Amino acid sequence: DAKTTQPNSMESNEEEPVHLPCNHSTISGTDYIHWYRQLPSQGPEYVIHGLTSNVNNRMASLAIAEDRKSSTLILHRATLRDAAVYYCIRDNQGGKLIFGQGTELSVKP
Amino acid sequence: NAGVTQTPKFRILKIGQSMTLQCTQDMNHNYMYWYRQDPGMGLKLIYYSVGAGITDKGEVPNGYNVSRSTTEDFPLRLELAAPSQTSVYFCASSSQVIYTFGSGTRLTVV
Numbered sequence: 001d002a003k004t005t006q007p008n009s010m011e012s013n014e015e016e017p018v019h020l021p022c023n024h025s026t027i028s029g030t031d032y033i034h035w036y037r038q039l040p041s042q043g044p045e046y047v048i049h050g051l052t053s054n055v056n057n058r059m060a061s062l063a064i065a066e067d068r069k070s071s072t073l074i075l076h077r078a079t080l081r082d083a084a085v086y087y088c089i090r091d092n093q094g095g096k097l098i099f100g101q102g103t104e105l106s107v108k109p
Numbered sequence: 110n111a112g113v114t115q116t117p118k119f120r121i122l123k124i125g126q127s128m129t130l131q132c133t134q135d136m137n138h139n140y141m142y143w144y145r146q147d148p149g150m151g152l153k154l155i156y157y158s159v160g161a162g163i164t165d166k167g168e169v170p171n172g173y174n175v176s177r178s179t180t181e182d183f184p185l186r187l188e189l190a191a192p193s194q195t196s197v198y199f200c201a202s203s204s205q206v207i208y209t210f211g212s213g214t215r216l217t218v219v
Contacts, residue, residue, distance in 0.1 A: 034208075036208070041213075042212060042213075043113075043199045043201070043210030043211055043212055043213050044152065044199070044201075044208075044210050045210065046207045046208060046209070049206070049207075087151065096142065096154055096157050096167065097142075097154075097208060098154060098168070099144070099151040099152040099153070099154075100151055101150070101151050102151055
């Protein structure tokens with residue numbers, strides 16, 4: 001099964017860091033890990049992706065476990081605009097992303 | 110820089126009617142996709158294309174058809190609309206690294 005496992009929902013306080021976990025215990029060596037998020041009433045948008053090393057960009061950081069069976073998306077300072085459904089996706093480079101249920105993140109002021 | 114453009118944004122169809130959802134991208138991406146999203150659920154892949162003239166089925170292709178005559182366009186056809194096809198439809202394109210999604214078409218079949 002190419003899907004990943006994520007908690008259904010998480011809560012965070014504004015201005016605090018958020019760690020969103022993802023389990024992909026059956027990942028193969030060439031699968032990339034992608035994170036997308038979907039704001040209410042919008043299409044998904046790219047957040048970050050990586051293969052083995054930890055990755056940082058202006059939106060977030062991605063921490064990948066050494067055995068690659070899990071990863072964590074880190075939002076360093078959550079804002080109200082970060083409230084969204086976050087999807088962790090394995091990409092086997094076969095030309096398509098298969099989405100799971102995602103984690104619904106709510107941010108409290 | 111338009112990205113991925115979908116039309117229409119909203120549509121109500123009667124059972125048995127047909128329609129085409131339009132999708133166009135201006136990023137010269139070879140890969141294009143159609144997903145549907147039912148309320149409270151994740152996206153499910155309907156069809157995808159790896160280039161002009163090449164299409165393949167995704168997770169839920171029944172009741173839909175696609176064509177890819179140009180790099181830019183990837184229309185999705187519903188031939189006999191059914192209530193089970195009530196959903197939000199998203200088109201996407203990718204460079205095989207980053208996927209760009211359209212804003213969606215909300216379809217209701219009554």
